[in-house]
Amino acid sequence: MSDFTGYKTFAKIFVWFVFIYVVLFQFIIPFNSLFPAPSIMLESIPDLFSKYKFASALGLTFSAVLFIPIGGFACFYYTKTPVIKSFLKYDFTRWLPSMFNFFPLVFFVFIFALWIGDSLIGEIIALMLVSGFDQKIAMSHRIKKLPLHFGLFAKSAGMSDREIYGKIYGKLLLPYAFEKIGALFLSGWMYAFFYEVISGNYGVGTVLFTTIKYGDTSAFFLIILIMIIVIYVTSLLFKLIQYKVVHWIPDEF
Amino acid sequence: MNSDFILHIENLTKEFYSPTGYKLRLFEDLSFNVLPNQTTTVFAPQGSGKSTLLKILAGLDNGYEGEVKIKDDGKVLLIPDKPDSFQWLSVVDNVKFFAKNLDESEIRKIFDDVGLSGYENHFPHPKSAGFRFRISLARALALKPSVILIDDYFKNIADFETYSEILELVRKLNIVYDKITFVITTANLTEAVFLGEQILLLGKHPAHLIATIENVLPANRDSKILRTGEFEEKINFCKNKIYEYDKNIVLKYGL
Numbered sequence: 463m464s465d466f467t468g469y470k471t472f473a474k475i476f477v478w479f480v481f482i483y484v485v486l487f488q489f490i491i492p493f494n495s496l497f498p499a500p501s502i503m504l505e506s507i508p509d510l511f512s513k514y515k516f517a518s519a520l521g522l523t524f525s526a527v528l529f530i531p532i533g534g535f536a537c538f539y540y541t542k543t544p545v546i547k548s549f550l551k552y553d554f555t556r557w558l559p560s561m562f563n564f565f566p567l568v569f570f571v572f573i574f575a576l577w578i579g580d581s582l583i584g585e586i587i588a589l590m591l592v593s594g595f596d597q598k599i600a601m602s603h604r605i606k607k608l609p610l611h612f613g614l615f616a617k618s619a620g621m622s623d624r625e626i627y628g629k630i631y632g633k634l635l636l637p638y639a640f641e642k643i644g645a646l647f648l649s650g651w652m653y654a655f656f657y658e659v660i661s662g663n664y665g666v667g668t669v670l671f672t673t674i675k676y677g678d679t680s681a682f683f684l685i686i687l688i689m690i691i692v693i694y695v696t697s698l699l700f701k702l703i704q705y706k707v708v709h710w711i712p713d714e715f
Numbered sequence: 716m717n718s719d720f721i722l723h724i725e726n727l728t729k730e731f732y733s734p735t736g737y738k739l740r741l742f743e744d745l746s747f748n749v750l751p752n753q754t755t756t757v758f759a760p761q762g763s764g765k766s767t768l769l770k771i772l773a774g775l776d777n778g779y780e781g782e783v784k785i786k787d788d789g790k791v792l793l794i795p796d797k798p799d800s801f802q803w804l805s806v807v808d809n810v811k812f813f814a815k816n817l818d819e820s821e822i823r824k825i826f827d828d829v830g831l832s833g834y835e836n837h838f839p840h841p842k843s844a845g846f847r848f849r850i851s852l853a854r855a856l857a858l859k860p861s862v863i864l865i866d867d868y869f870k871n872i873a874d875f876e877t878y879s880e881i882l883e884l885v886r887k888l889n890i891v892y893d894k895i896t897f898v899i900t901t902a903n904l905t906e907a908v909f910l911g912e913q914i915l916l917l918g919k920h921p922a923h924l925i926a927t928i929e930n931v932l933p934a935n936r937d938s939k940i941l942r943t944g945e946f947e948e949k950i951n952f953c954k955n956k957i958y959e960y961d962k963n964i965v966l967k968y969g970l
Contacts, residue, residue: 611795615851618773618793619813619858633803710802711840 469698476690498680503687506680514669514681520692523654523665526585530593530650531700534643537594538601542632543624545598549605550627562599567592571653575660582664585657592653593646600642604635607715637712640704647700651693720786721862721896722749722772727781728921729767741767742779743921749862749913751786754889754897756911758904758953763919765900769793769864772898789861796866798847800839800854807835809850814857822857828891829853830884844871845881852884856892865899869906879938882909890935908932908949909941916956926956 578584658667673682773793
C-alpha cells in the first residue's frame with residue numbers, strides 16, 4: 463500500500479518543470495505578459511514575507527489543514543466499532559452515505575464560509591466535517607466488501623462481536639482508512655484555499671487572492687511554487703507515518 | 716440415538732430467502748453423528764450448504780430447526796474456507812492473539828507439529844495458502860478444542876506438492892492430537908476419502924444424507940496411498956453409492 467513511486471515520479475517531473483521554466487523564462491522569453499522571470503520571482507521573496515505576511519498565512523492554513531489527518535484518524539479510531547457494527551447490522555446505513563454521491567461535499571465548505579465567515583475555527587470545523595463525511599462514505603463502501611470470514615474463527619473461539627469489529631475488522635480497514643486520510647490531506651489544501659478565498663481575512667487562500675487582485679504575478683507564481691513544495695513534503699511525511707503504522711501488506715478487498 | 720458421538724445432528728432443517736426473494740430449503744431432515752477422536756469428512760457438491768452446516772455446528776448460526784448437540788459442551792472451532800490469519804501480526808502473535816496464556820513450550824510443540832518452527836517471526840501475507848493454513852491450524856490447536864471444523868480450505872492451495880503436504884499434515888495431526896475430532900467439508904472426493912475415517916456423502920437441493928461410509932484405510936496413511944488400487948477402490952465405492960442413489964447426479968458432483 464505504501465508506495466513511493468508516485469512521489470519519486472512527481473519529484474522528477476517537478477525538477478524538470480522548474481529547469482524548463484528557468485531556461486524558458488529567464489533566457490529565451492524573459493519578457494512576457496504572464497510568466498515572470500525566475501530572477502524577478504526571487505527578488506519578490508522579501509516582499510512576500512513582509513508585505514503579504516505569507517509566513518503567518520501559511521502557518522494558519524497549515525494548522526487548519528493539519529486537523530484533517532489528526533481528526534480523520536481520531537474519527538476512524540474512536541468510531542470504528544459502532545460504525546462497522548451499524549454498517550454490518552442495519553441495512554439503511556449501507557445506502558445512506560451513497561446519497562452524498564449526488565451532493566459534492568465542497569458545498570459544505572461554501573456554506574460554512576458564508577455562514578461562519580472570517581474565522582479559523584469555522585474553517586477547521588468545515589474541513590473536519592467535509593473530511594469526516596468523506597471518510598465515512600469511503601469506509602462505508604469498503605465495509606460492504608469486508609472479508610467477514612476473518613471473524614469466523616474468532617467468533618467460534620468465543621470472541622464477542624464488539625471485539626471482532628474493533629480488533630479484527632477495524633484492523634483490516636486501517637490501511638484503507640490511512641489511504642483515504644492521505645487523499646483527504648491533499649484535497650484539504652484545496653478546501654482550505656477555497657474557504658479562505660470566499661470569506662477569510664487570513665491564510666494562503668487570501669494571500670493568493672490578494673496577489674491576483676493586485677496583478678502581482680511573480681508573488682502569485684512564487685506562492686504556487688512554495689505551496690507545491692509544502693504540500694509535497696507534508697504528504698510525504700504523512701506517507702512515511704502511514705508506512706510506519708501500516709507495516710504489513712494487506713489482503714485486497 | 717448413538718451415545719458414542721461428539722456431535723449429534725438430528726432432523727436439521729434450514730430455510731433462507733435468496734436475494735431475489737425466493738424461499739430456499741438448504742437442509743431437510745439431515746441427521747448424522749460425528750464420532751469422537753477421528754476425522755469425519757463431509758463430501759457434497761458446491762453450493763449445497765457445506766459452509767452453513769459448519770457454521771451451525773460451530774454455533775455461529777442459530778436460524779435452523781432440529782437438534783444439534785455437542786458432547787459435554789466441548790469447544791468447537793471453525794477454520795473458514797479462505798486464509799484468515801491476520802496480516803498485521805507475526806505467525807507467533809497470530810497464535811497468541813487467541814491463546815494468551817499459552818506457555819512457550821506449548822507454542823513450540825504446536826509449531827513443531829504443524830511445521831511452523833523457524834517461521835515464528837514471519838508475517839502471513841507473502842506466504843502461500845498452505846502456510847496460512849498452518850497458522851490457522853496452530854491457532855486452533857492452541858485453544859485445545861474438542862472439535863476442529865475445516866471448511867473446504869484445500870481448494871485454495873495451488874501447487875500439488877504443498878497440497879499433498881497439507882493433507883498429510885491433517886492426517887498426522889489426527890493421530891498426534893488424538894483427543895481432537897476433525898470435521899472437514901469438501902467438494903473433492905479424493906480429499907474426502909484420503910482424510911476421513913468416516914465419510915458422509917450429501918445430496919443437494921436440499922442437502923440430505925446419501926450414505927455414511929466407514930473408511931478402513933490405514934490411519935497413518937501418506938499421499939503415496941493415492942496411487943494404490945486400495946484407494947481407487949474406495950473412491951469407486953463412494954461413486955457407486957452416489958450413482959445408486961441418483962444416476963443423474965454426476966454433473967452436480969463433477970465426478
